[in-house]
Amino acid sequence: MNPRLAKAMVNGLLLGVAVVALLPLLWMLSVSFMTPGEASSLPPPLLPKHATWANYHELFARAGMGRYLLNSLLVSVAITALALACNLMAGYAFAKLRFAGRERLFQVLIGALVIPAQVAMLPLFLLLKYLGLVNSYAGVIVPAMATIFGIFLVRQYARTVPDELLEAARIDGAGELRIFVQIVLPLLKPIMVTLAIFTFLAAWNDFMWPLIVLTGQEHYTLPIALASLSREHVQDSELMMAGSVVTVLPVLLLFLALQRYYLQGLLLGSVKG
Amino acid sequence: MAVLMLMAALLASCSRQANDSHELTFWTVGREGEAVAKLIPDFEREHPGVHVKLQQLPLTAAHQKLLTAVAGGSTPDLTQLGNTWIPELAALDALEPLQVRVERSHTVQQADYFPSIWATNLIDGTLYGVPWYVDTRLLFYRKDLLRQAGFDTPPRDWTQWRHMLAALSPAQRRGYGILLPTNEFEQLLALALQQDEPLLRDNNRYGNFRSAGFKRALTFYVETFKLHQAPMISNVEAGNPWTEFGRGVYAFYLSGPWNIGEFRQRLPAAQQDDWSTAPLPGPEGPGASNAGGSSLVIFRRSPHKEAAWQLVEFLSRPAVQQRFYDLLGDMPPRRSSWEGGALHDDPKARAFRDQLERVKPTPPIPEWERIVTEMQLVAAQAVAGQLTVDQAAVEIDRRADGILEKRRWMLDRQGRSR
Amino acid sequence: MNSPRAAWLFLAPALLVLGLFFLLPVIAALVLSLTDYDLYALADIRNLRFVALSNYWELLHRRLFWSALGNTFYFVAVGVPLSLTASLGAALLLNSPLARMKPFFRTALFAPVVTTVVAVAVIWRYLFNTKYGLINYALDSVGIHPVDWLGDPHWAMPTIILFAVWKNFGYNMIIFLAGLQAIPGDLYEAARIDGASVPRQFWHITLPMLKPTLTMVGMLTVAGYFQLFAEPYVMTEGGPLQSTVSVLYLMYEEGFKWWNLGSASAVAFLLFVIMFAVTATLLRFSRRGGEA
Numbered sequence: 001m002n003p004r005l006a007k008a009m010v011n012g013l014l015l016g017v018a019v020v021a022l023l024p025l026l027w028m029l030s031v032s033f034m035t036p037g038e039a040s041s042l043p044p045p046l047l048p049k050h051a052t053w054a055n056y057h058e059l060f061a062r063a064g065m066g067r068y069l070l071n072s073l074l075v076s077v078a079i080t081a082l083a084l085a086c087n088l089m090a091g092y093a094f095a096k097l098r099f100a101g102r103e104r105l106f107q108v109l110i111g112a113l114v115i116p117a118q119v120a121m122l123p124l125f126l127l128l129k130y131l132g133l134v135n136s137y138a139g140v141i142v143p144a145m146a147t148i149f150g151i152f153l154v155r156q157y158a159r160t161v162p163d164e165l166l167e168a169a170r171i172d173g174a175g176e177l178r179i180f181v182q183i184v185l186p187l188l189k190p191i192m193v194t195l196a197i198f199t200f201l202a203a204w205n206d207f208m209w210p211l212i213v214l215t216g217q218e219h220y221t222l223p224i225a226l227a228s229l230s231r232e233h234v235q236d237s238e239l240m241m242a243g244s245v246v247t248v249l250p251v252l253l254l255f256l257a258l259q260r261y262y263l264q265g266l267l268l269g270s271v272k273g
Numbered sequence: 274m275a276v277l278m279l280m281a282a283l284l285a286s287c288s289r290q291a292n293d294s295h296e297l298t299f300w301t302v303g304r305e306g307e308a309v310a311k312l313i314p315d316f317e318r319e320h321p322g323v324h325v326k327l328q329q330l331p332l333t334a335a336h337q338k339l340l341t342a343v344a345g346g347s348t349p350d351l352t353q354l355g356n357t358w359i360p361e362l363a364a365l366d367a368l369e370p371l372q373v374r375v376e377r378s379h380t381v382q383q384a385d386y387f388p389s390i391w392a393t394n395l396i397d398g399t400l401y402g403v404p405w406y407v408d409t410r411l412l413f414y415r416k417d418l419l420r421q422a423g424f425d426t427p428p429r430d431w432t433q434w435r436h437m438l439a440a441l442s443p444a445q446r447r448g449y450g451i452l453l454p455t456n457e458f459e460q461l462l463a464l465a466l467q468q469d470e471p472l473l474r475d476n477n478r479y480g481n482f483r484s485a486g487f488k489r490a491l492t493f494y495v496e497t498f499k500l501h502q503a504p505m506i507s508n509v510e511a512g513n514p515w516t517e518f519g520r521g522v523y524a525f526y527l528s529g530p531w532n533i534g535e536f537r538q539r540l541p542a543a544q545q546d547d548w549s550t551a552p553l554p555g556p557e558g559p560g561a562s563n564a565g566g567s568s569l570v571i572f573r574r575s576p577h578k579e580a581a582w583q584l585v586e587f588l589s590r591p592a593v594q595q596r597f598y599d600l601l602g603d604m605p606p607r608r609s610s611w612e613g614g615a616l617h618d619d620p621k622a623r624a625f626r627d628q629l630e631r632v633k634p635t636p637p638i639p640e641w642e643r644i645v646t647e648m649q650l651v652a653a654q655a656v657a658g659q660l661t662v663d664q665a666a667v668e669i670d671r672r673a674d675g676i677l678e679k680r681r682w683m684l685d686r687q688g689r690s691r
Numbered sequence: 692m693n694s695p696r697a698a699w700l701f702l703a704p705a706l707l708v709l710g711l712f713f714l715l716p717v718i719a720a721l722v723l724s725l726t727d728y729d730l731y732a733l734a735d736i737r738n739l740r741f742v743a744l745s746n747y748w749e750l751l752h753r754r755l756f757w758s759a760l761g762n763t764f765y766f767v768a769v770g771v772p773l774s775l776t777a778s779l780g781a782a783l784l785l786n787s788p789l790a791r792m793k794p795f796f797r798t799a800l801f802a803p804v805v806t807t808v809v810a811v812a813v814i815w816r817y818l819f820n821t822k823y824g825l826i827n828y829a830l831d832s833v834g835i836h837p838v839d840w841l842g843d844p845h846w847a848m849p850t851i852i853l854f855a856v857w858k859n860f861g862y863n864m865i866i867f868l869a870g871l872q873a874i875p876g877d878l879y880e881a882a883r884i885d886g887a888s889v890p891r892q893f894w895h896i897t898l899p900m901l902k903p904t905l906t907m908v909g910m911l912t913v914a915g916y917f918q919l920f921a922e923p924y925v926m927t928e929g930g931p932l933q934s935t936v937s938v939l940y941l942m943y944e945e946g947f948k949w950w951n952l953g954s955a956s957a958v959a960f961l962l963f964v965i966m967f968a969v970t971a972t973l974l975r976f977s978r979r980g981g982e983a
Contacts, residue, residue: 014790018795097695118959146708151705208943252802256798267865
């Protein structure tokens with residue numbers, strides 16, 4: 001094949017795929033600035049005639065989007081911080097500390113990965129009911145404080161920490177906690193960033209569990225609020241698009257800023273231990 | 274570890290402390306929230322120190338949210354509750370009995386309410402709710418289109434109705450006689466309630482959908498689709514039925530009272546004289562319709578029952594109900610509220626006033642919502658041609674009997690222990 | 692040095708959380724699935740009956756369960772191959788030495804992955820609107836009749852599949868890209884000298900070298916696609932005619948809408964067993980294929 005033609009084809013196809021991938025997102029952005037009712041006309045407009053912030057204003061002033069945004073931030077940050085702590089400690093223990101039954105326990109955890117989380121949801125609800133955590137932020141946060149995937153990811157990475165370093169510190173009389181905080185954590189920094197983004201994105205985008213456990217509007221996260229709004233305001237496409245922008249934009253920006261770490265983690269997590 | 278637990282506890286307590294003593298949480302379902310928000314300031318002015326926190330649940334998620342809230346012990350103080358859902362929450366022992374409060378009340382006068390509507394709030398003789406607005410289904414129709422087709426009055430019985438539907442569903446026009454969203458059970462239910470046979474039999478232990486009456490209603494319903502007098506679409510796809518009705522895509526629209534407000538708001542002024550409402554035609558002459566609507570209920574767990582009751586009384590005042598009607602078109606459940614204000618002289622509301630004297634409640638059992646949902650799912654299959662009417666009736670009965678199994682077991686056990 | 696004790700202390704928070712909020716509920720779900728826990732039992736636990744396997748038995752006799760299972764299988768059987776093909780195709784394009792602006796394209800193609808399912812499902816619902824949607828407008832302008840994407844029982848699931856492929860292909864694309872980059876360049880070099888065409892190179896070098904990655908990615912994607920829930924919840928509410936009710940959607944409705952926790956747990960367990968069986972079978976097939 002003619003190399004120039006091949007080049008044009010490859011890049012043309014790439015461009016085509018990129019358009020398909022981005023068009024819905026760009027359309028969302030565009031419609032969110034249209035005046036109410038504008039998108040529901042023929043031919044469907046691609047750009048707003050008179051760009052307006054009215055939909056965003058409506059969302060924050062009347063539909064309580066600010067509250068949901070804060071809820072999402074609070075829940076996602078809390079989950080990220082707590083899950084980071086739990087998973088880092090556990091992953092490090094599995095990688096570097098010796099104790100009876102270590103391999104077997106790890107095998108059990110990996111085996112449990114095949115159980116879909118939804119199996120646990122019904123009893124989990126009853127359990128949280130007895131703990132008084134239904135319809136609270138904690139109801140969303142607490143079950144997400146540790147993940148098998150996170151432990152696995154940390155263990156994979158922590159195995160590269162040289163044992164000599166830890167032994168030397170032990171001989172110097174450092175306690176295990178000090179070793180962890182002062183020596184291991186700095187070495188684990190890249191995986192911490194990766195795990196943090198993963199956890200944050202998963203928490204931000206999570207739908208099914210918050211939908212179940214958050215019964216009151218005051219605790220809704222953005223996806224729940226959006227799903228609820230979209231059932232009430234089916235015909236208000238412009239408003240819904242503005243809501244989608246508010247929901248999607250933070251994670252998209254976060255990803256753009258830290259995509260190197262994200263993609264690294266994605267590959268690390270998919271390579272078999 | 275301790276830090277983790279502490280944080281969890283802290284978070285939990287954060288979420289709890291929101292309930293300060295003067296805050297009243299009031300859940301509304303669907304569009305009522307926006308209108309009631311305008312009534313609340315008056316209430317708060319009358320009751321300084323009480324702050325009402327409103328929450329709107331989307332209609333399609335409300336059932337799940339309410340039950341989850343009850344199950345999770347996170348109920349609000351009071352809520353708007355569709356009267357067919359009262360039996361479920363009553364079975365869960367989640368609702369506060371209200372009879373004593375009603376007897377002491379100067380505002381809530383039982384005799385003033387439409388009896389069939391009031392009856393839906395009584396479960397085994399205990400009163401659990403006060404009707405807030407009524408929702409019965411009847412016909413919205415395009416006067417101009419009917420007139421063009423040669424009909425001066427709306428239909429009085431099914432024969433006339435079928436005749437008009439046929440005349441208004443011409444093959445060349447991309448229009449239909451009527452919109453009957455296939456995922457809404459209310460329309461078929463209204464037709465079924467017009468029949469003499471009850472929908473469940475033996476003290477609501479078994480389905481009675483095999484009765485001749487129900488089959489007659491289902492046949493009428495299915496044929497409307499078969500004759501292309503109604504499109505086979507769900508309300509998700511129907512999207513904006515108001516504009517479509519305005520454009521004449523549908524000549525009839527079988528729906529509830531809130532749509533009077535919707536049509537007034539959404540159709541241009543020039544078109545306002547082109548539509549009207551009519552009582553639901555029955556098999557022979559004017560027929561019954563469902564005694565639907567929403568009640569106000571107070572949750573047993575509420576720490577502010579007195580304040581909640583004050584809000585119920587406030588919202589039950591005829592003057593407030595008239596304002597509520599003005600805001601939203603939700604119709605009041607008491608006769609005195611109909612005697613003044615815009616409601617009294619509104620020609621479009623008159624059909625409802627008429628219909629309300631001819632409404633029938635649905636079986637007051639927790640399983641009803643589920644049975645009627647199954648009824649519609651099977652009916653939709655019949656509409657799609659996957660089942661005949663007879664097969665569908667048998668299938669609905671089979672599903673209803675399955676759903677009622679536990680109820681039969683519980684009734685039998687109670688019977689034995691007595 | 693007291694390494695074991697320290698190890699357990701390090702493990703304690705994570706194990707406690709996983710044990711209490713995951714493993715314990717899973718076991719409880721198994722027990723629950725053997726009872727008729729429902730609204731009445733929620734009100735008064737004395738209304739609870741042990742029913743052995745009858746929840747499972749009844750499910751197997753319920754048409755809705757089978758159609759939910761059928762819908763889910765449809766979604767998996769069509770969605771996974773489509774998704775993998777799209778991912779592999781995009782990865783090949785990105786890996787081509789001819790491609791320009793690779794970082795930009797990589798980011799662009801990956802962007803849908805990080806978006807929130809609910810938000811983008813809302814977008815798609817409008818894009819695929821029968822009347823005012825861009826898709827139908829575009830089709831109409833090339834003379835194709837408008838399709839009732841989300842309202843026609845035959846089209847609703849394909850639309851959801853298209854959505855899922857769009858949303859997810861970028862994830863596996865990255866993994867494939869890494870796999871492609873790990874294939875030594877001299878293999879292709881040798882093939883070129885032998886005069887092998889590009890398709891032959893793909894068939895005899897790329898695919899075999901990528902096989903371990905492909906197997907693993909396929910497995911994970913199958914497992915992920917079995918958990919279809921948010922898409923139908925937002926886009927169709929399970930309709931039209933329940934054509935998009937997935938097994939998980941059924942579990943959700945059964946459990947949290949009707950509060951039949953017993954039979955909902957049975958649904959969850961059946962899903963688990965089916966997922967396990969399917970992935971195990973696939974794994975065995977791919978192993979056998981590898982030996983041949």
